[in-house]
Every structure is written in structure tokens, then in C-alpha cells.
Amino acid sequence: MAKAPVLTPQSDDFPRWYQDLINKAELADNGPVRGTMVVRPYGYSLWERMQSEMDDRIKRAGADNAYFPLFIPQSYLSREAEHVEGFSPELAVVTHAGGKDLEEPVVVRPTSETIINEYFSKWVQSYRDLPLLINQWANVVRWELRPRVFLRTTEFLWQEGHTAHATFEDARDYAAKIHREAYEDFMVNVLALSVVPGRKTKAERFAGAINTLTCEAMMRDGKALQMGTSHELGQNFAKAFDTQYLAKDGSREHVWQTSWGSSTRMVGGLIMGHGDDNGLRVPPRLAPIQAVVVAIKEDEGVLAEIKAIADRLSAAGVRVRVDDRTDTPFGRRAVDWELKGVPLRIELGPRDLAEGQAVVARRIPGGKSPVSFEKLTETVLAALEEDQETLLRESRERRESHTADVATVEEALEASATGWARIPWATLGVEGEKQLAAQAVTVRCL
Amino acid sequence: MAKAPVLTPQSDDFPRWYQDLINKAELADNGPVRGTMVVRPYGYSLWERMQSEMDDRIKRAGADNAYFPLFIPQSYLSREAEHVEGFSPELAVVTHAGGKDLEEPVVVRPTSETIINEYFSKWVQSYRDLPLLINQWANVVRWELRPRVFLRTTEFLWQEGHTAHATFEDARDYAAKIHREAYEDFMVNVLALSVVPGRKTKAERFAGAINTLTCEAMMRDGKALQMGTSHELGQNFAKAFDTQYLAKDGSREHVWQTSWGSSTRMVGGLIMGHGDDNGLRVPPRLAPIQAVVVAIKEDEGVLAEIKAIADRLSAAGVRVRVDDRTDTPFGRRAVDWELKGVPLRIELGPRDLAEGQAVVARRIPGGKSPVSFEKLTETVLAALEEDQETLLRESRERRESHTADVATVEEALEASATGWARIPWATLGVEGEKQLAAQAVTVRCL
Ligand SMILES: [Zn+2]
Ligand SMILES: [Zn+2]
Numbered sequence: 001m002a003k004a005p006v007l008t009p010q011s012d013d014f015p016r017w018y019q020d021l022i023n024k025a026e027l028a029d030n031g032p033v034r035g036t037m038v039v040r041p042y043g044y045s046l047w048e049r050m051q052s053e054m055d056d057r058i059k060r061a062g063a064d065n066a067y068f069p070l071f072i073p074q075s076y077l078s079r080e081a082e083h084v085e086g087f088s089p090e091l092a093v094v095t096h097a098g099g100k101d102l103e104e105p106v107v108v109r110p111t112s113e114t115i116i117n118e119y120f121s122k123w124v125q126s127y128r129d130l131p132l133l134i135n136q137w138a139n140v141v142r143w144e145l146r147p148r149v150f151l152r153t154t155e156f157l158w159q160e161g162h163t164a165h166a167t168f169e170d171a172r173d174y175a176a177k178i179h180r181e182a183y184e185d186f187m188v189n190v191l192a193l194s195v196v197p198g199r200k201t202k203a204e205r206f207a208g209a210i211n212t213l214t215c216e217a218m219m220r221d222g223k224a225l226q227m228g229t230s231h232e233l234g235q236n237f238a239k240a241f242d243t244q245y246l247a248k249d250g251s252r253e254h255v256w257q258t259s260w261g262s263s264t265r266m267v268g269g270l271i272m273g274h275g276d277d278n279g280l281r282v283p284p285r286l287a288p289i290q291a292v293v294v295a296i297k298e299d300e301g302v303l304a305e306i307k308a309i310a311d312r313l314s315a316a317g318v319r320v321r322v323d324d325r326t327d328t329p330f331g332r333r334a335v336d337w338e339l340k341g342v343p344l345r346i347e348l349g350p351r352d353l354a355e356g357q358a359v360v361a362r363r364i365p366g367g368k369s370p371v372s373f374e375k376l377t378e379t380v381l382a383a384l385e386e387d388q389e390t391l392l393r394e395s396r397e398r399r400e401s402h403t404a405d406v407a408t409v410e411e412a413l414e415a416s417a418t419g420w421a422r423i424p425w426a427t428l429g430v431e432g433e434k435q436l437a438a439q440a441v442t443v444r445c446l
Numbered sequence: 447m448a449k450a451p452v453l454t455p456q457s458d459d460f461p462r463w464y465q466d467l468i469n470k471a472e473l474a475d476n477g478p479v480r481g482t483m484v485v486r487p488y489g490y491s492l493w494e495r496m497q498s499e500m501d502d503r504i505k506r507a508g509a510d511n512a513y514f515p516l517f518i519p520q521s522y523l524s525r526e527a528e529h530v531e532g533f534s535p536e537l538a539v540v541t542h543a544g545g546k547d548l549e550e551p552v553v554v555r556p557t558s559e560t561i562i563n564e565y566f567s568k569w570v571q572s573y574r575d576l577p578l579l580i581n582q583w584a585n586v587v588r589w590e591l592r593p594r595v596f597l598r599t600t601e602f603l604w605q606e607g608h609t610a611h612a613t614f615e616d617a618r619d620y621a622a623k624i625h626r627e628a629y630e631d632f633m634v635n636v637l638a639l640s641v642v643p644g645r646k647t648k649a650e651r652f653a654g655a656i657n658t659l660t661c662e663a664m665m666r667d668g669k670a671l672q673m674g675t676s677h678e679l680g681q682n683f684a685k686a687f688d689t690q691y692l693a694k695d696g697s698r699e700h701v702w703q704t705s706w707g708s709s710t711r712m713v714g715g716l717i718m719g720h721g722d723d724n725g726l727r728v729p730p731r732l733a734p735i736q737a738v739v740v741a742i743k744e745d746e747g748v749l750a751e752i753k754a755i756a757d758r759l760s761a762a763g764v765r766v767r768v769d770d771r772t773d774t775p776f777g778r779r780a781v782d783w784e785l786k787g788v789p790l791r792i793e794l795g796p797r798d799l800a801e802g803q804a805v806v807a808r809r810i811p812g813g814k815s816p817v818s819f820e821k822l823t824e825t826v827l828a829a830l831e832e833d834q835e836t837l838l839r840e841s842r843e844r845r846e847s848h849t850a851d852v853a854t855v856e857e858a859l860e861a862s863a864t865g866w867a868r869i870p871w872a873t874l875g876v877e878g879e880k881q882l883a884a885q886a887v888t889v890r891c892l
Binding site: 029031032033036037038039040041043044045047048064065066067068069070071072073076088089090091092093094095096097098099105106108115118119122128134138139141143144145154155157327328 | 475477478479482483484485486487489490491493494510511512513514515516517518519522534535536537538539540541542543544545551552554561564565568574580584585587589590591600601603773774
């Protein structure tokens with residue numbers, strides 16, 4: 001059955017498919033100020049689920065949430081030399097406030113290492129105050145010249161963790177722990193993306209870090225997306241802000257620090273990692289709506305039964321929504337739920353009701369089949385489990401089949417046209433990295 | 447047993463008591479930019495609990511969360527005449543970004559009516575799209591000349607709801623529903639503050655509203671604090687942004703709107719509504735930590751038992767924390783938990799352990815007594831219930847005993863020195879309101 005495609009096909013124009021999906025699934029709009037975005041309710045519900053899962057993991061790793069100001073005195077940024085150099089071109093500056101020009105302009109935070117260190121240096125006195133493990137959920141601003149919704153936006157939402165430790169080893173281990181137990185665990189086990197954890201090269205590191213860990217995921221166009229990074233900051237900020245502690249032996253030492261962040265860019269990663277020509281496909285463990293129970297048409301018995309089905313599924317722990325908007329044609333609603341990537345659509349019409357069954361349509365493997373009311377809950381639970389595994393397996397297989405082991409810079413360039421290349425760093429080196437960079441190919445991870 | 451007070455007593459200097467408590471309980475610090483604040487982990491955990499309870503109520507009332515940009519083109523603010531007049535003096539303006547001066551300066555949102563209406567006018571087409579019920583959790587900026595932590599800060603955190611309806615009546619009813627089912631219900635049943643719901647006078651209304659509902663709570667110094675407001679916006683913003691819908695009869699109509707907000711100011715209300723000379727007192731239903739189980743000193747058996755007690759309480763649904771920091775003197779830790787207002791402190795030393803009991807210290811009614819391990823969980827659950835009721839009863843009694851029925855403007859002025867005055871609006875009127883305003887007394891609610 002041929003029908004006009006709802007979205008530009010991925011194979012025709014992947015960036016356009018991405019933008020079509022964001023519009024049609026009502027995930028986000030462009031904001032009025034260049035590079036900003038409006039996250040619409042369904043897009044935001046995906047982010048809320050990401051926040052909730054990440055927040056649990058971050059708290060389990062021992063960090064507490066706090067909130068630091070949006071406005072940072074311009075002078076703070078200058079204290080760490082590499083940091084200011086990295087961020088200067090992207091800053092938004094408030095020069096006028098409360099009806100007057102400000103004496104010292106203030107910067108809208110691009111990240112909070114500087115302002116947080118100012119307070120860490122007050123709060124940390126002795127080794128007893130360490131480790132100090134803080135996370136914040138916030139908006140940040142980095143002026144974007146080539147914005148793309150969710151991927152590169154002037155304002156984005158994120159979490160940023162900031163920690164202070166007594167030793168280099170403790171900081172290093174904590175950066176790795178967050179990377180593994182928060183980021184990698186969430187991305188693999190909830191987002192169903194087969195990420196590759198590793199280190200960034202010196203050229204790709206965070207401005208002010210001595211080491212950057214990254215989780216890179218392969219999108220369906222074969223490109224990599226950085227999904228979360230965890231930095232060892234060494235003592236760079238501690239020295240710039242004089243964050244010291246009194247050690248057990250009575251000496252004063254600078255703390256060792258980490259910072260780590262993940263953002264609304266993950267929504268972009270979800271879309272490009274799992275979406276297909278019919279729209280988004282949301283892994284069940286993430287999905288704000290795991291199953292939608294749809295009344296095919298207006299009918300008293302049908303409307304009562306879809307509510308009863310939803311109640312039973314909800315009692316079994318399924319995140320469920322009822323669709324009783326029978327004044328909108330059924331076909332249009334079905335397309336809309338496909339676009340939004342809800343894993344299961346449970347359809348019920350008067351004839352189904354008479355036969356004591358509903359039709360279960362599956363977004364992830366595709367296909368639909370009738371299921372009796374008695375078997376519905378167990379079928380739904382099993383399908384959600386299976387779909388989660390399917391998406392992760394697809395992601396892993398795509399990455400493996402699109403990663404080529406290469407031996408030369410030329411081969412690496414060729415492979416990067418359709419996927420990733422794996423090359424020994426000894427072969428590539430800093431010089432090879434520069435050659436790749438000249439062709440817009442980046443070394444994602446070591 | 448006389449000891450030096452930890453805080454300035456309330457009766458000596460209430461504002462100083464407030465600031466002392468915020469410092470000593472480690473709730474917040476002043477930010478480096480005038481009027482901003484750093485919300486420290488314990489202060490933030492209070493806000494997170496408020497967010498969680500409010501978010502549940504807002505979602506139950508049918509609104510979905512979304513996110514709109516921080517930056518608003520300056521021209522948007524000017525479209526609604528009263529709105530721009532109300533907010534102009536408080537705006538922070540970004541004039542420079544991405545390394546250049548901006549062609550049109552952008553305002554850091556003081557509230558989002560304007561930018562949200564810009565999108566509502568795109569999203570709303572027909573009566574089928576109504577009501578449109580949106581909420582956002584965000585930071586906002588209003589430049590403060592007389593800042594006070596949590597109460598009046600240049601940047602604060604809040605939720606702002608924005609809705610569009612087909613009729614005046616539907617908008618009016620929704621503003622009232624949110625006011626009753628989200629704000630009043632939360633403040634009375636969770637915050638344990640006996641708020642008075644009512645309307646604002648024309649002079650005190652939100653800039654651009656046709657009616658403002660407010661929840662006013664009496665603080666322990668007898669003053670009122672506005673804890674949440676819900677506005678009927680009429681068609682003012684709809685006309686300014688041309689937000690229209692196609693009605694069932696085919697005519698085009700402007701929508702009717704509401705907006706409603708509550709903020710980190712509620713943390714200030716919690717402190718001033720329930721705090722005493724020993725610190726904060728947090729109502730159990732709000733408390734991020736309802737009970738702390740404290741090891742009096744280092745002892746293997748004691749450390750094992752406090753964890754076992756905490757596990758049992760946690761399994762019974764109590765939000766519990768273990769305090770095993772035996773390298774800090776017990777007395778200092780006890781004072782700290784009192785300052786933080788944790789309702790119950792369960793203390794265990796080696797002698798208690800031998801006797802199979804713990805000592806339960808109660809922050810809200812005061813006093814401590816031994817309780818056998820077997821009875822501990824049920825004692826804790828009962829105490830938490832009782833403490834919640836006690837705080838609400840105290841709040842109601844204080845408000846009733848400090849509210850005087852008066853007949854003249856002079857009497858109202860006199861009563862306002864120590865509490866509230868209730869006066870018929872027919873007696874007061876706009877002229878009387880002006881007379882009161884000249885003495886810095888405001889008409890809080892009708
Ligand atoms: Zn100026
Ligand atoms: Zn400039």
C-alpha cells in the first residue's frame with residue numbers, strides 16, 4: 001500500500017529527515033532569538049524521563065543537587081587561562097540591568113566551573129569536607145553560529161556535576177565512576193544506544209581539563225554524537241580559585257577536581273539513533289508513554305473498555321495513555337503515535353470489543369496482531385522487554401558493521417564517509433589528527 | 447541548662463534571625479552578582495521536595511510541562527502596554543553575544559507570558575486545541591534593589607503556568623482550580639501553612655492581568671508573605687499576540703488566558719512560617735529527611751544497628767538518613783540537625799544498644815524519650831503524623847490570634863504593627879488603600 005511519506009526519507013536527506021521529524025512529532029520549535037529552542041510538551045516529556053533516570057544514578061553515585069547563579073562576573077572566567085580562551089567567542093553578556101548600565105558586565109553561564117569553585121573555596125576547609133560532590137540541573141548559554149535543534153542550541157538544558165577530592169586518584173576514579181555508572185549505564189540500558197566509552201584527544205578536550213572521558217554513539221547516518229563527557233580538571237581551577245584543604249598531616253593542599261555534563265543533546269541522539277522513516281522509536285524504558293490505548297471510533301462500550309485496559313496496564317506498571325479523541329480520524333491519530341514513537345498502540349473498535357480482543361500494533365519491530373483481553377497485559381509486558389533489547393541490538397550491530405579497522409590516514413578518511421574508522425593512535429598521532437581535521441573528520445575517542 | 451544561642455532570637459531581630467538561620471543551616475549563600483543566590487544542597491533538597499509535590503498537583507490538574515527560551519526579544523515585552531510598564535525597571539538585557547554587539551538586544555525572561563503567547567498563536571488553530579494547558583519550571587530574572595535570600599532575589603527558580611481557553615468562564619475556573627488544587631492544597635496539606643486565599647486589589651495585581659488570586663501566609667513576625675498567585679489575563683495578551691481560534695460556529699475568537707506561579711520564595715515562607723530560635727522546623731510531609739538515625743559514638747555494634755534501623759524505617763516509607771560521622775562531636779551534630787529542622791532524631795549509643803532501645807528526639811514539639819527497637823517504626827510513623835498536624839494547628843492559631851477585625855483605616859494601621867487587620871473593602875476602598883500604602887502597609891487580599 002503506497003502512501004506519500006510523512007517525512008523526508010533518511011536516505012534522501014538525513015538532516016532534513018531530522019528536522020521534519022522534530023516538527024511533525026511536535027518535539028520542538030525554533031525560538032525567536034537565533035539558536036534558541038522551544039521544547040514542546042512531548043519533547044519535554046522525553047527530557048523529563050532522561051532527567052529522572054540520570055538524577056537517580058547521580059544521587060546513587062553520592063552527589064547532591066544544588067543551584068548556582070545564572071550570572072557570573074566576567075572576571076571569574078578569566079582566572080583559568082585555557083577556560084576563558086575556550087569559551088570567550090560563545091559568551092552572552094548582560095551590560096544593562098535594573099534600568100542602568102552595569103559597572104561590571106556579567107556573563108550568562110556557559111558552564112559553572114568558575115562560579116562553583118568560588119564557593120568550593122569557601123566551603124572546603126579540611127579533609128573532612130572531601131569529597132564534595134555536587135550536581136546541578138540548569139540552563140546554559142553558548143552563542144551558536146550554526147544552530148540545530150537539540151544538537152547545538154544557544155541555550156540548552158543540562159546537568160553539570162562538579163566535585164572536589166583530596167587526591168588525584170580519587171578525582172580520576174570518580175570521573176570514571178560517573179562515566180560508567182551514570183552515563184554509560186543510562187545510555188546503554190535505558191536509551192538502548194550502544195555507546196563507545198573512551199578518552200578525548202588533547203585537541204578535543206574540555207577547556208581547562210587534563211583528561212576528558214566521552215560516550216560516543218553512532219547515529220543512523222553513520223556519524224558519531226557525543227552523548228556525555230566527564231572531565232578530570234586536575235588542580236587547574238583549584239589553583240585559579242585557591243581551593244585548598246587542610247590535610248590530616250596539617251599541610252594545606254589544593255583539591256583535585258572533576259566536572260561532567262549531559263544535556264538536551266541526548267534528545268537529538270535518541271532521534272538520530274533510533275528514528276526511522278515513519279518517525280521516532282522510543283525505547284520502552286525511556287518512553288514517557290509506553291502504550292497508548294486507542295478508541296477507533298466513538299462507542300460507549302469501547303470508551304469504557306479502553307479506560308479499563310489502561311487501568312489494568314497502569315496497575316501492572318506500564319506508562320499508559322488513553323486516546324479517546326474520536327473527533328479526529330483514526331488514521332491521523334495512528335500516524336501521530338507512530339511519529340512520536342510510542343512502542344505499543346492498542347487499538348479497539350466495536351467489533352474487537354464484541355470478540356473480546358484488541359489489536360496490538362508494534363512500533364519497533366512493526367506489524368499488528370489481535371490479542372485477547374485476558375492475555376493483553378502479559379503480551380504488553382513481554383513486548384516492551386523485547387523491544388528494548390531489539391533497539392540495543394540494532395544499535396550495536398549498526399556500530400559494528402559500520403566501523404572499519406584501518407591502517408592509514410587515507411583509509412580512515414574513506415571509512416568515515418559511511419561510518420567510523422578504528423586506527424591505532426600510534427599510526428595516527430597528532431599529525432594524522434590534523435590531516436583528518438582538515439577534512440572535517442574528528443578523532444572521537446581513544 | 448543555659449547555652450549561648452546559635453541564632454539571633456526571633457524576638458530580638460527577626461530579619462537577622464532569618465539570615466542567621468539561612469547561614470547556619472547551610473541553606474543558601476549570596477551570589478557574587480548583586481541579589482543572586484547560591485542554593486546549597488540542603489536548601490535545594492527542600493526546593494526539590496516542593497517541586498515534586500507541586501508538579502504532581504499541576505499534572506493532575508491537566509497541564510503538561512514544556513520549556514521556552516530564557517532570551518526574549520525586547521520588542522515582545524512592549525506589545526502588552528501594562529506588562530512592559532510593570533517589568534521595565536527590573537529587566538536584565540543582553541547587548542553583546544558571540545563576540546559582537548547584537549542588532550536587537552534580548553531580555554532575560556522576567557516571566558514568559560509574551561514569548562509563550564507568540565507560540566500559542568501558532569499552535570492554537572481551532573476549538574479542538576483548547577484548553578491548552580502548559581507549565582514550565584525555569585529560572586527568571588528581575589533585578590532587585592533590596593534583595594533578600596529566597597524572598598526577593600535577582601534570579602529565582604519557579605514554575606509558571608500558562609493556559610489558553612475558549613471562554614472567559616473556562617479561564618476563570620481554571621485559574622481558580624489551580625489556586626485551590628495546586629497552591630492552596632500544597633500550602634495547607636504539605637507546607638502546613640494556614641494560608642488565606644483571596645483576590646488582589648487592582649493596585650496589587652500582576653501587570654497585564656484582569657484578576658489576581660493570591661495565597662497569603664502569616665509569618666512568625668505577624669507579616670504576610672505571598673506564596674503563590676494565579677492570574678486571569680482576560681484577552682489582553684491574546685490581542686497583543688493575536689492568539690485566535692476557529693470556534694465551532696466558524697467565527698474567529700481571541701482566546702482567554704491564565705498564568706500562575708510559585709517560586710523559591712516558598713522556601714523563605716517555610717523558614718519564616720515555622721522556624722524558631724533553634725532553627726528550621728520542616729513539616730514531615732515536605733521534609734527531605736524525616737528522620738536521622740545518629741550514632742552517638744564510634745562502635746561497631748552501634749554502626750550496624752543504625753543502618754538496620756534506617757533500613758526498617760525506609761521500608762516503612764520514611765525518608766531517612768544515617769549520621770555515622772563519629773569524628774564530629776555528637777553535640778555539634780545534634781545542633782546541626784536541629785538547625786536543619788529534621789523532625790525526628792533517633793540517637794543510639796552503646797548503652798542504648800545494650801538495652802535494646804534508641805532515644806527519639808522530636809524537633810517539633812521538643813523533648814526526647816527512649817523507645818524500644820520493636821516499637822520504633824510505629825512510634826516514628828505516629829510522631830510524623832502528629833507533627834504535621836501540630837505545625838498546621840500552630841499556623842492557624844497564630845493567624846487567628848493575630849488578625850484583628852477593625853472598622854477604620856487608623857485601626858487597620860495599628861493592627862498591622864503586630865499582625866493582620868480585616869476591614870470591609872466598602873470602608874477601606876481605593877482611598878484607604880493609598881493611605882495604608884503611605885505607611886508601607888499593603889492590602890494583601892480581598
Ligand atoms: Zn545601557
Ligand atoms: Zn559590546
